[in-house]
Amino acid sequence: MALLDVKDLKTYFRTDDGIVKAVDGVTFSVEKGQTLSIVGESGSGKSVTCLTVMGLNPKKNTISSGEALFKGEDLLTMGSRRLRQIRGNDIAMIFQDPMTSLNPVHRIGDQLAEAVLLHQDVTKKQALKRGLELLKAVGIPRAERRMEDYPHQFSGGMRQRVMIAMALVNDPDLLIADEPTTALDVTTQAQILALMNNLQKEFDSAIIIITHDLGVVAETADDVVVMYAAEIAEQGSVDSIFGRPHMPYTWGLLGSLPRLDTDLERLVQIKGQPPSLLRPPAGCRFHPRCPYVMDICKKEDPPLKPVSGDADHLAACHLDEETKDREAQKLIAGTLAAAS
Amino acid sequence: MAQTEVAPASTDGRFGPELLVVEDLKKHFPVTRGIIFQRQIAAIKAVDGVSFSVRQGETLGVVGESGCGKSTMARCVMRLLEPTSGRIVFDGRDITKISRADMRPLRREMMMVFQDPYASLNPRKRVGFIVAEALEVHKLGTETETKRRVQELLEVVGLNPEHYNRFPHEFSGGQRQRIGVARALAVNPKLIVCDEPVSALDVSVQAQILNLLKDLQRDFGLTYVFIAHDLNVVRHISDRVMVMYLGHAVEIASRQQLYSEPKHPYTGALLSAVPIPDPQAGRERKPIVIEGDVPNPINPPKACWFHPRCPRFHEGHCDVVTPELTSFGNGHVAACHYPLERWPMTADEMRMASQTSSAR
Numbered sequence: 001m002a003l004l005d006v007k008d009l010k011t012y013f014r015t016d017d018g019i020v021k022a023v024d025g026v027t028f029s030v031e032k033g034q035t036l037s038i039v040g041e042s043g044s045g046k047s048v049t050c051l052t053v054m055g056l057n058p059k060k061n062t063i064s065s066g067e068a069l070f071k072g073e074d075l076l077t078m079g080s081r082r083l084r085q086i087r088g089n090d091i092a093m094i095f096q097d098p099m100t101s102l103n104p105v106h107r108i109g110d111q112l113a114e115a116v117l118l119h120q121d122v123t124k125k126q127a128l129k130r131g132l133e134l135l136k137a138v139g140i141p142r143a144e145r146r147m148e149d150y151p152h153q154f155s156g157g158m159r160q161r162v163m164i165a166m167a168l169v170n171d172p173d174l175l176i177a178d179e180p181t182t183a184l185d186v187t188t189q190a191q192i193l194a195l196m197n198n199l200q201k202e203f204d205s206a207i208i209i210i211t212h213d214l215g216v217v218a219e220t221a222d223d224v225v226v227m228y229a230a231e232i233a234e235q236g237s238v239d240s241i242f243g244r245p246h247m248p249y250t251w252g253l254l255g256s257l258p259r260l261d262t263d264l265e266r267l268v269q270i271k272g273q274p275p276s277l278l279r280p281p282a283g284c285r286f287h288p289r290c291p292y293v294m295d296i297c298k299k300e301d302p303p304l305k306p307v308s309g310d311a312d313h314l315a316a317c318h319l320d321e322e323t324k325d326r327e328a329q330k331l332i333a334g335t336l337a338a339a340s
Numbered sequence: 341m342a343q344t345e346v347a348p349a350s351t352d353g354r355f356g357p358e359l360l361v362v363e364d365l366k367k368h369f370p371v372t373r374g375i376i377f378q379r380q381i382a383a384i385k386a387v388d389g390v391s392f393s394v395r396q397g398e399t400l401g402v403v404g405e406s407g408c409g410k411s412t413m414a415r416c417v418m419r420l421l422e423p424t425s426g427r428i429v430f431d432g433r434d435i436t437k438i439s440r441a442d443m444r445p446l447r448r449e450m451m452m453v454f455q456d457p458y459a460s461l462n463p464r465k466r467v468g469f470i471v472a473e474a475l476e477v478h479k480l481g482t483e484t485e486t487k488r489r490v491q492e493l494l495e496v497v498g499l500n501p502e503h504y505n506r507f508p509h510e511f512s513g514g515q516r517q518r519i520g521v522a523r524a525l526a527v528n529p530k531l532i533v534c535d536e537p538v539s540a541l542d543v544s545v546q547a548q549i550l551n552l553l554k555d556l557q558r559d560f561g562l563t564y565v566f567i568a569h570d571l572n573v574v575r576h577i578s579d580r581v582m583v584m585y586l587g588h589a590v591e592i593a594s595r596q597q598l599y600s601e602p603k604h605p606y607t608g609a610l611l612s613a614v615p616i617p618d619p620q621a622g623r624e625r626k627p628i629v630i631e632g633d634v635p636n637p638i639n640p641p642k643a644c645w646f647h648p649r650c651p652r653f654h655e656g657h658c659d660v661v662t663p664e665l666t667s668f669g670n671g672h673v674a675a676c677h678y679p680l681e682r683w684p685m686t687a688d689e690m691r692m693a694s695q696t697s698s699a700r
Contacts, residue, residue, distance in 0.1 A: 191629055260572055273512050
């Protein structure tokens with residue numbers, strides 16, 4: 001059994017303008033020790049998916065359905081007391097913005113200890129000791145002294161490390177990281193990713209990493225979910241998504257990336273904007289931006305189905321296999337040809 | 341420290357004469373204490389002796405970590421900040437000391453595109469006004485001409501000219517950045533300084549803006565100074581690249597040279613830290629992790645600014661003698677006592693090389 005099993009998850013928000021279908025039928029699972037990466041543009045539902053799993057959406061005006069089984073227990077229907085026991089202890093989350101997700105008026109040490117005290121029967125002293133251990137583990141120099149500091153005394157990279165230390169303080173089985181490195185410089189990003197990788201090896205935790213940086217995806221993920229307009233456009237192992245992408249949206253994402261290893265005069269661009277989730281387009285939600293659009297795309301929403309020869313690689317597209325293979329090879333050959 | 345050598349611009353004939361020459365530019369922000377009698381107790385050396393030049397039609401990329409002085413440098417070049425010392429020559433004219441009134445007609449020749457498309461457009465003004473404002477300030481054309489010009493510009497940057505009367509909030513991030521580009525283009529500038537124009541955007545939208553900037557350069561012969569922290573983006577758009585660290589230019593080279601044979605260990609570390617969007621190559625990649633954060637510019641390290649984090653640090657040399665920008669041919673300059681012999685290199689090789697060469 002998978003550690004986390006999300007089945008047909010839907011999250012709708014009631015707004016003054018109507019119902020926003022922020023997540024519309026998402027299914028995936030994460031195994032112990034594995035890293036799942038969720039990619040997509042802003043507003044594609046990546047973050048809402050994770051917030052729903054964590055039970056962090058506002059109760060009012062949110063309608064959730066489906067299942068999110070964590071070790072067999074459904075997180076969506078669970079009581080709030082049980083959820084609080086799991087949250088921060090078995091499942092922890094690293095938020096995107098380290099500037100705003102720490103409490104500015106409490107010392108770092110106290111904030112770390114609070115997370116331990118909430119979930120373990122220990123004294124404040126033991127909790128502080130545990131906090132210090134983690135602060136050292138995430139590579140903060142002079143950790144003893146830094147425990148006494150306030151968040152504003154830390155740089156962005158250091159604050160993000162504190163966030164990671166806080167998330168890991170209770171050895172979670174599942175770590176959800178929402179754009180953990182987006183606000184950071186490449187050098188700091190490399191440090192943070194190496195750190196998460198080491199911690200995963202040590203504790204055999206599962207990680208869900210939300211990002212729009214395909215470079216980060218390629219280097220950290222085992223499995224990838226590509227989301228577009230609240231739905232899964234394509235999902236599969238990282239090698240199959242990068243090696244044999246089967247959906248024009250994924251091609252667009254891969255092609256639009258300037259990269260160090262190739263030399264392209266022009267980037268592939270996906271024309272237009274992501275659609276409004278209030279009134280998503282009929283049929284395939286990508287059809288207004290898709291260069292391969294056919295009549296059927298405008299009428300029928302393509303189901304997520306396995307591609308031939310790989311049962312774990314799912315894609316939602318009406319295009320025939322032959323065209324998809326040919327176009328995907330063209331894209332990959334294009335970048336490779338430019339590289340050589 | 342004397343660091344007056346100007347990096348020679350690229351020598352190939354694709355570009356015109358030097359449009360912008362910056363010599364030994366410094367910008368120090370005073371740190372004061374006291375309420376009535378403020379005395380200066382220290383200075384933040386945001387930019388501390390940067391020299392470079394940009395030729396007409398060329399794109400100079402500027403990279404570095406946050407806090408390295410990229411944006412301050414750009415604002416000094418635009419004379420939005422008063423430089424502490426140094427010389428800025430634009431189109432053959434020294435603009436370092438000229439008055440605001442004299443600067444005004446020059447403003448239309450150098451424009452800026454800002455990082456945050458949400459903060460850089462006035463939310464209470466219509467798009468037509470935002471784009472037309474520069475035209476009105478410089479009294480270029482009548483009302484009808486201005487309107488026609490604005491609609492033309494909106495079309496050039498790929499927006500619907502009918503959106504003339506809309507407000508910024510009605511547009512998405514990518515569209516807003518297009519408005520920012522249209523505004524910069526309005527007065528036919530020679531130079532556009534882009535300060536992180538795509539870092540707030542999604543990859544697909546980022547590609548649209550990068551393609552747009554390239555097309556505009558081709559069509560209008562624009563010169564760009566393009567600031568970004570994303571090395572992939574800089575590589576894509578630049579002809580030459582300047583790497584900045586703690587207010588100094590540590591390496592300037594053509595794009596080809598910088599990315600294939602970097603000389604400064606900092607450049608090497610930056611390059612090795614960029615994730616590659618290819619699962620196989622990516623997993624094998626071993627980034628050269630440089631420890632710690634950028635030092636505080638109030639109290640920067642002595643001699644070589646990078647020595648506390650450098651894998652090739654030599655005690656008694658790097659922390660005593662300040663490295664000068666030295667030439668490696670073809671306009672490639674770097675400020676390092678122990679430049680990299682080859683590339684790519686692993687972290688161990690970088691360090692071992694430093695031990696063997698310490699004999700000299």
